[in-house]
Structure formats: structure tokens, C-alpha cells
Amino acid sequence: MLPYQHRLRRREDFATAVRRGRRAGRPTLVVHLNSGNGPHAPGENAPAARAGFVVSKAVGSAVERNLVKRRLRHLMRDRVAGLPPGSLVVVRALPGAAQAGFDRLSGDLDAALRRLSDSSPRKKAPL
Structure with missing residues (x-):
């Protein structure tokens, strides 16, 4: 289970991550990452990273959705x-x-997080 201090609970936090964060898509999931407020001093209490999940009815029945969320x-x-x-x-x-x-979910999540952890922001091609 994901510890309490690492859970996203507020709608505003979900919106911030989705609207202001970077996105990486994989065949089974899409990961949005907002890297926070920049680096913190070593002695400073840095807020914990937090994660939230969106599993819509398009994924399947309630039993299937809950299984995906638990995984x-x-x-x-x-x-x-x-x-x-x-x-x-x-x-x-x-x-x-x-x-x-x-294993497939694990691989897709790792690949998406690896892509998002790339320190160089991707530039869009000019129109």
C-alpha cells in the first residue's frame, strides 16, 4: 500500500500535475509528472513526492478497475x-x-518514469 504522506487527495493537486506537468504515454497507461517547486536545501524539510491514480470506467468493471488501482x-x-x-x-x-x-504494468510505469526523469526538457518543433 502507498503510504498516506505519498498520496494525492486534492482535486487541485491532480489538476496541477496534469496541466503543468510533463506527460509520457505507454500502451497501458499515461503518467503526468510535475517536478515540484525546485531543489530544497539539505537541512530544509522537503515535501514528500505524492502520487494519484485515475482509472475510468473505460478500463472495465468495478472489479477490474480496483485490481488495476491496487496494482x-x-x-x-x-x-x-x-x-x-x-x-x-x-x-x-x-x-x-x-x-x-x-509485469506489463510495471514495465510501462518504469519506462514512463524513466522518460520523465530525463533532465532535459523536450522542445517542440516550430510550426
């Missing part, structure tokens, strides 16, 4: 410590997540 919470429990302090992460499950196994 994603378990996977984020081990990964949230590696995120920058103050980060907000929203993991949105796509319809294929219900049929994907634990």
Missing part, C-alpha cells in the same frame, strides 16, 4: 522515493490496463 499503488510504493521531493504524479490507466499483467 498501480503497489508499483508506485517502491518508486515514489526515487522521485524529486515535492513532485506530483498522476498515473492514468488506459483501457488495456485491465488485461495487462503485473
Whole structure:
């Protein structure tokens, strides 16, 4: 289970992560990451990284959605410590997540977080 201090609970926090953060898509999920308020001094109390999950009815029945949420919470429990302090992460499950196994979800989550942890921001091509 994801510890209480690492959970996103407020609607505003979800909106901040989705609207202001970077996004990485994979076949079973989309991860939004807002890296927080910048670096903190070593002695300063930095806020913990927090994660939230969006699993819509498109994923499947209530039983399937709850299974996907439990799997994603378990996977984020081990990964949230590696995120920058103050980060907000929203993991949105796509319809294929219900049929994907634990290993597939794990691989997609790792790939998305790896892409988002790239320190160089991606530049958009001029129109």
C-alpha cells in the first residue's frame, strides 16, 4: 500500500500535475509528472513526492478497475522515493490496463518514469 504522506487527495493537486506537468504515454497507461517547486536545501524539510491514480470506467468493471488501482499503488510504493521531493504524479490507466499483467504494468510505469526523469526538457518543433 502507498503510504498516506505519498498520496494525492486534492482535486487541485491532480489538476496541477496534469496541466503543468510533463506527460509520457505507454500502451497501458499515461503518467503526468510535475517536478515540484525546485531543489530544497539539505537541512530544509522537503515535501514528500505524492502520487494519484485515475482509472475510468473505460478500463472495465468495478472489479477490474480496483485490481488495476491496487496494482498501480503497489508499483508506485517502491518508486515514489526515487522521485524529486515535492513532485506530483498522476498515473492514468488506459483501457488495456485491465488485461495487462503485473509485469506489463510495471514495465510501462518504469519506462514512463524513466522518460520523465530525463533532465532535459523536450522542445517542440516550430510550426
